[in-house]
Amino acid sequence: MVFTSTPSEKSDLLEKSAIQGRSLWDDARARLLRNKAAVASMIVLGILVLLAFAGPFLWIHDSGEIYRDRVQIPPTLENWHIFGTDAQGRDLFARTMVGLRMSLLVGVVATAVSLVIGVVWGATAGFLGGRVDQIMMRIVDVLYALPFIFFVIILMVVFGRNIILIFVAIGAVEWLTMARIVRGQTISLRAMEFVEAAQAAGVSQSAIIRRHIVPNVLGPVVVYVTLTIPVVILAESFLSFLGLGVQEPLTSLGNLIASGARDMEIANWTLLFPAATMMLTLFCFNFIGDGLRDAIDPKDR
Amino acid sequence: MIGYIARRLLVAVPTVLVVITVAFFMMRIAPGGPFDLEQPMPEQIRQNILAAYGMDQPVWKQYLDYLAGLASGDLGPSLKFRDKDVADIIAEGFPVSATIGLLSIALALMVGSLLGSIAALRQNTSADFGVVGFATVGIVIPPFVVGPVLSLVVGIYLGWLPSGGLDPRLGMTVDRLILPVATLALPQIAIISRLMRASMIEVLRSNYIRTARAKGLSAGTVIVRHAMRSAILPLVSYIGPAAAALLTGSIVIEQVFSLPGIGRQFVFAALQRDYTVVMGVVILYASLIILLNLVADLLYAALNPKVKYD
Numbered sequence: 001m002v003f004t005s006t007p008s009e010k011s012d013l014l015e016k017s018a019i020q021g022r023s024l025w026d027d028a029r030a031r032l033l034r035n036k037a038a039v040a041s042m043i044v045l046g047i048l049v050l051l052a053f054a055g056p057f058l059w060i061h062d063s064g065e066i067y068r069d070r071v072q073i074p075p076t077l078e079n080w081h082i083f084g085t086d087a088q089g090r091d092l093f094a095r096t097m098v099g100l101r102m103s104l105l106v107g108v109v110a111t112a113v114s115l116v117i118g119v120v121w122g123a124t125a126g127f128l129g130g131r132v133d134q135i136m137m138r139i140v141d142v143l144y145a146l147p148f149i150f151f152v153i154i155l156m157v158v159f160g161r162n163i164i165l166i167f168v169a170i171g172a173v174e175w176l177t178m179a180r181i182v183r184g185q186t187i188s189l190r191a192m193e194f195v196e197a198a199q200a201a202g203v204s205q206s207a208i209i210r211r212h213i214v215p216n217v218l219g220p221v222v223v224y225v226t227l228t229i230p231v232v233i234l235a236e237s238f239l240s241f242l243g244l245g246v247q248e249p250l251t252s253l254g255n256l257i258a259s260g261a262r263d264m265e266i267a268n269w270t271l272l273f274p275a276a277t278m279m280l281t282l283f284c285f286n287f288i289g290d291g292l293r294d295a296i297d298p299k300d301r
Numbered sequence: 302m303i304g305y306i307a308r309r310l311l312v313a314v315p316t317v318l319v320v321i322t323v324a325f326f327m328m329r330i331a332p333g334g335p336f337d338l339e340q341p342m343p344e345q346i347r348q349n350i351l352a353a354y355g356m357d358q359p360v361w362k363q364y365l366d367y368l369a370g371l372a373s374g375d376l377g378p379s380l381k382f383r384d385k386d387v388a389d390i391i392a393e394g395f396p397v398s399a400t401i402g403l404l405s406i407a408l409a410l411m412v413g414s415l416l417g418s419i420a421a422l423r424q425n426t427s428a429d430f431g432v433v434g435f436a437t438v439g440i441v442i443p444p445f446v447v448g449p450v451l452s453l454v455v456g457i458y459l460g461w462l463p464s465g466g467l468d469p470r471l472g473m474t475v476d477r478l479i480l481p482v483a484t485l486a487l488p489q490i491a492i493i494s495r496l497m498r499a500s501m502i503e504v505l506r507s508n509y510i511r512t513a514r515a516k517g518l519s520a521g522t523v524i525v526r527h528a529m530r531s532a533i534l535p536l537v538s539y540i541g542p543a544a545a546a547l548l549t550g551s552i553v554i555e556q557v558f559s560l561p562g563i564g565r566q567f568v569f570a571a572l573q574r575d576y577t578v579v580m581g582v583v584i585l586y587a588s589l590i591i592l593l594n595l596v597a598d599l600l601y602a603a604l605n606p607k608v609k610y611d
Contacts (some may be wrong), residue, residue, distance in 0.1 A: 142316050149549045157571045241445045261449035275446040282441040
């Protein structure tokens with residue numbers, strides 16, 4: 001093929017390959033889509049998100065509606081109590097959807113809080129370097145060693161259990177690893193040959209940031225975000241289980257599991273369905289996170 | 302080496318001080334106090350009680366008094382249990398929490414490193430997939446689900462083990478510790494087996510293992526004498542985080558299995574605004590975590606000749 005091609009064809013090929021050059025993200029997407037567990041998880045998670053956010057409006061039972069004559073009935077197709085009802089006579093399927101919505105919200109918002117703090121802290125330390133970097137990372141080291149969840153518990157007790165505080169408190173606990181990752185990336189990127197090469201080749205500063213710096217910092221950050229969301233969901237459930245998280249009439253999966261655990265001897269479905277929903281959600285996030293890591297950072301496999 | 306330990310302990314002092322300060326002032330900002338009852342008490346009595354605990358002083362004075370007390374090893378009296386000091390309450394709960402924690406970490410280390418090694422040695426076989434799958438499940442299922450489900454199935458449906466609570470007359474008996482310890486250890490088994498698998502795979506590929514095999518050493522000797530030793534290093538540096546996770550986990554475990562441990566006392570005290578007990582537990586936990594991190598680093602240096610502290 002190469003031997004028979006005329007010079008014009010050759011330059012044609014060159015041009016084509018330049019235009020169709022696959023970016024880092026195209027490669028990553030292709031790798032991710034080949035990962036069956038990750039794809040399946042994305043589909044399942046999509047369904048769960050739909051159920052959590054649209055489900056409560058479409059479902060025939062309202063999550064707050066109390067059926068006095070149908071207290072703690074096991075799952076049945078009669079009246080469509082497919083997950084049964086709880087100790088107050090509320091439809092468990094509706095409550096599970098609402099609880100899942102709260103857990104997903106906490107997961108995303110608190111992770112965003114940790115993302116902002118972590119990226120700002122880590123990037124500052126990495127860019128400034130030297131003494132500032134030393135002091136900032138020393139602080140992170142010290143904070144790592146603290147029993148943070150205790151402070152969250154104290155916070156919850158002290159300032160009452162409002163949702164905003166849950167978002168901020170959990171986010172403020174989970175930023176440490178993010179800061180370390182971002183700092184490490186920033187420092188190593190500054191000294192990378194391909195950044196120097198791009199500079200030598202006369203690529204503009206903004207193009208270097210866009211094509212080389214951002215994708216390389218973004219990769220690990222995206223992966224870590226996906227893996228932080230389940231951790232945050234767990235942390236919120238942990239607080240709710242202790243009675244320190246989301247308060248009635250709002251509910252979260254942690255709340256539902258806590259009350260299910262209290263009633264499990266007489267109504268095990270009130271524990272099992274919310275617990276299974278939570279596990280399914282966390283599984284999805286973990287598989288997607290692992291898949292993303294393999295896709296974005298193939299050398300780490 | 303001794304200089305290194307001294308410096309680490311020196312850094313630990315301001316760290317603990319920060320913990321004390323933050324916890325102290327956070328508790329004081331809280332609306333409501335330890336002496337708020339359902340019925341308001343006469344102002345004079347209230348003043349007398351506050352004075353008895355030194356709480357009529359300005360906050361900064363209380364803070365300094367508290368630090369002075371700490372320096373002489375006094376954690377102060379409980380504000381809720383009139384006849385108990387914080388030290389008494391910790392002395393009651395700590396043995397329970399420590400027993401569960403130590404048993405769990407021991408179990409997790411043994412089972413986790415065994416599973417991880419098996420998975421690494423049989424990489425990409427069904428045994429490997431089984432371990433990896435189990436590890437994923439163990440990380441994803443929170444202890445507050447495992448605990449209730451285990452006590453429901455094993456304790457109530459099967460009736461093999463008592464389902465909850467220590468019998469105050471018998472204390473900690475083996476049958477009542479099995480479920481809490483297993484529940485607390487499960488996520489740690491999962492994490493440790495993952496760590497062990499990854500590092501074992503890495504080590505087995507290294508040159509010196511090939512050399513050891515080329516020398517004609519038996520597979521067992523290669524694994525036990527050469528591979529294990531360096532494969533276990535990442536586990537050592539995991540001791541610090543593991544300790545923190547176990548302490549946190551034990552709060553839930555004690556709640557689920559109604560064990561009279563220190564984590565349960567902490568939540569109870571926080572809800573009751575028992576300032577001194579909350580402070581005492583936080584200080585204890587922070588010191589423990591700092592100490593365990595130091596021990597982990599020293600162990601790491603002892604096992605890894607490449608690392609030298611001086």
